Amino acid sequence: MKITINQAGQYVGQEVTIGSWLLQKRGSGKIQFLQLRDGTGFMQGVVVKANDEDLFAAAKGLHQETSMYVTGTIKEDERSSFGYEMEVTGIEIIHSAEGYPITPKNHGPEFLMDHRHLWLRSRKQHAVMNIRNQIIKSTHDFFFNNGFKKIDPPILTSSSPEGTTELFHTKYFEEDAYLSQSGQLYAEAAAMAHGKVFTMGPTFRAEKSKTRRHLIEFWMIEPEMAFYEHEDSLKVQEDFVSYLVKEVLTHCRLDLEALGRDTTVLEKIEAPFPRITYTEAIELLKEKGYDDIEWGEDFGAPHETEIASHYEKPVFIVNYPKAIKSFYMEENPEDPRTVLCADLIAPEGYGEIIGGSERIHDYETLKARISETGLDLDAYEWYLDLRRYGSVPHSGFGLGLERTVAWLSGVQHVRETSPFPRLLNRLYP
Numbered sequence: 212m213k214i215t216i217n218q219a220g221q222y223v224g225q226e227v228t229i230g231s232w233l234l235q236k237r238g239s240g241k242i243q244f245l246q247l248r249d250g251t252g253f254m255q256g257v258v259v260k261a262n263d264e265d266l267f268a269a270a271k272g273l274h275q276e277t278s279m280y281v282t283g284t285i286k287e288d289e290r291s292s293f294g295y296e297m298e299v300t301g302i303e304i305i306h307s308a309e310g311y312p313i314t315p316k317n318h319g320p321e322f323l324m325d326h327r328h329l330w331l332r333s334r335k336q337h338a339v340m341n342i343r344n345q346i347i348k349s350t351h352d353f354f355f356n357n358g359f360k361k362i363d364p365p366i367l368t369s370s371s372p373e374g375t376t377e378l379f380h381t382k383y384f385e386e387d388a389y390l391s392q393s394g395q396l397y398a399e400a401a402a403m404a405h406g407k408v409f410t411m412g413p414t415f416r417a418e419k420s421k422t423r424r425h426l427i428e429f430w431m432i433e434p435e436m437a438f439y440e441h442e443d444s445l446k447v448q449e450d451f452v453s454y455l456v457k458e459v460l461t462h463c464r465l466d467l468e469a470l471g472r473d474t475t476v477l478e479k480i481e482a483p484f485p486r487i488t489y490t491e492a493i494e495l496l497k498e499k500g501y502d503d504i505e506w507g508e509d510f511g512a513p514h515e516t517e518i519a520s521h522y523e524k525p526v527f528i529v530n531y532p533k534a535i536k537s538f539y540m541e542e543n544p545e546d547p548r549t550v551l552c553a554d555l556i557a558p559e560g561y562g563e564i565i566g567g568s569e570r571i572h573d574y575e576t577l578k579a580r581i582s583e584t585g586l587d588l589d590a591y592e593w594y595l596d597l598r599r600y601g602s603v604p605h606s607g608f609g610l611g612l613e614r615t616v617a618w619l620s621g622v623q624h625v626r627e628t629s630p631f632p633r634l635l636n637r638l639y640p
Contacts, residue, residue, distance in 0.1 A: 212225070212226075212227050212228065214227045214229060215229065215249055215250075215251040216229060216231070216249045216252035217252045219254060219285050219293075220285075220294065220295055222285045223287055224285065224286070226282065226300065227282070227284075227285060228280050228281065228282045230249060230278075231247040231280075231281055232247070232248050232249070232276055232277065232278050232332070233273050233274070233275060233279070234246040234247065234332075234334065235275060236273060236275075240260070241260050242257065242258065243257075243267060243271055244256070245257075245299065248334075253293065253334060254296060254297060255288070255297070256298075257296060257299060258270040259298075266301065269304075270299070273304075274308050274310075274311065275308065275315075276329075277304060278304075278305040279302055279303055280305065281299055281301070281303075282300055282301035282302075282303075283297040283299040284297065284300065286298055292468055293465065311329070313326055313333070320626075324626065324634075324637060327630075328631075328640045331630065334469050335469055335470055337469075338466035338467070338469040338620070339616065339620050339627055341463055342466055342467075342620045343628060345458060346455055346612065346616060346619070347612070348458075349458035350409075350411065350451075350455070351411075353455075354407075357407075358406075360401075360405045360407070360408050361408070361409055361410070362397070362401040362409070362410055363410065363412065365391065365397065366391045366412070366413065367381070367383060367388045367390070367391070368389050368391050368392075369590055370389075370586075370587070370594075377416050378392055378415070379415050379417050391413075391414055394410040394412060394414070394433050395433055395607060395609065396539075396594055398410050398433050398435040398607060399435050399605065399607065400593075401435070402435040402605055403437060406436070407435075407436045408434065409433060409434040410431070410432070410434075411430065411431070411432050412431065413429070414430070414431045415427065421636075422512065423624040424512065424561075424617075425625065426625050426629060426632055426633060427633040427635065428629075428632075428633040429612065429629070431609045431610065432610045434451075435605065435607035436607060437603050437605045438604060438605065439569075439604070440569055441552075441569040441606055443606060444567055444606035444607065445527060445553060447608075448555060448565055449482035449483055449525075449527075450482050451610070452484075452525060452555065452615075453481045453482045455619070456477050456480040456619065459477070459619050467620070467621075472621040473621070476559065477619065480524055484524050484525050484555070485522050485524060485527070486529055486553075487518065487528055487529070488529055489529065489549065490506065490530070492528050493506050496517060496518070501513075501514060506532070507535065508535070509535045510528075512562055515556050515562045516560040516562070518556060519556045519560070523558065525558060525564070526555070527553045527555055528554050529551075529552065529553045530546065530552065531550060531552055531554070532548055532549055532550075533547075533549060536550050536552055538584045538586065539568075539580070540568040541568065541572070542576075550568060551568055551569040552566070553566075553567055553568070554566050558618075559618070561614060561617060561618040562614065563611075564614045565611075566609055568606065568607075569606045570605050570606060571598075572598060572602045572605060573602070574595060574599055577595060577598055578595060614628075
């Protein structure tokens with residue numbers, strides 16, 4: 212009977228066959244321990260020389276990443292976190308993989324990125340992708356269960372929510388086009404038709420950045436909600452993030468363990484989250500000796516890390532200056548210098564994982580803001596239509612998938628959170 216590794220617990224005491232690859236092996240003159248993987252999980256196979264010398268010799272000669280059908284009896288194994296192992300009685304080699312380049316020794320990041328197509332097979336990279344997959348599934352569950360509809364925005368656009376200075380330009384037949392920087396504007400249009408929507412898809416930023424927090428191509432989760440004001444949106448954000456953390460803790464226990472993630476810090480993450488205004492954050496930084504930033508300037512990574520270090524949960528920084536935020540954000544009625552927005556900063560130095568705001572819903576105000584920021588009014592005529600015909604207060608936000616994966620899995624660089632990351636100096640493989 213053929214099964215998969217994640218089904219092993221259902222077949223204790225039975226002889227089964229598993230299609231697998233050899234991750235690693237170790238042993239002595241009497242026993243070989245085969246570390247098997249099949250995509251669904253990892254399990255140890257045990258080959259005892261005294262039981263079958265020919266089988267033992269075959270096991271001892273296996274090369275890393277050899278593919279094979281392994282037959283044996285499933286047994287409980289209290290020493291492993293997985294809980295089961297196989298007493299191997301047969302090996303049928305499908306392909307003997309000799310000279311596999313990623314050996315158990317340490318390799319540098321550039322070597323591993325050159326071999327990303329193979330590095331994905333490693334235990335830790337497999338764990339990161341499992342966590343990413345769980346976040347994607349749980350995102351759909353959260354929004355569908357809360358009355359949202361999924362809308363797919365275009366990737367090729369004629370305009371941008373943030374202007375076109377950091378976009379990838381291309382030709383669309385005889386017209387200029389850009390790779391999408393965000394699906395937000397299209398999600399706003401969909402919210403006027405469906406009330407509450409969310410998008411999930413790739414976005415592109417032509418930023419010449421080499422930090423551990425930045426990718427050129429990354430995925431954004433962007434809800435937009437009609438009749439939701441800023442406070443309503445903050446409640447959705449903290450509920451959403453709390454749900455993601457709980458889901459990962461529940462369904463990715465073995466993956467977090469493989470990554471050595473300290474889960475005690477994640478177990479503290481539940482709504483509500485603390486808040487600090489931009490002005491208060493500037494004052495805090497000044498008190499801590501950060502003289503490199505003044506009111507009106509945006510925060511860098513060290514500033515966000517310092518602010519987050521004062522909290523055990525993610526923290527909202529609210530009401531940024533209007534001059535450093537996007538044209539579509541609603542003015543703060545209590546301080547016209549600022550807007551009704553928030554960035555959610557993750558603990559442990561992972562930085563901003565969400566940016567959101569209440570959107571301007573008045574036609575004349577939005578038109579003026581577009582002109583003030585030097586954008587082409589003609590390119591935003593369709594966006595202005597949303598304010599001409601039945602405009603309502605509405606809010607939304609964007610969560611960066613890769614940064615969230617990095618935070619929850621505990622990896623230090625976002626390049627490990629994308630299956631095939633696109634970096635400033637990397638388009639291969």
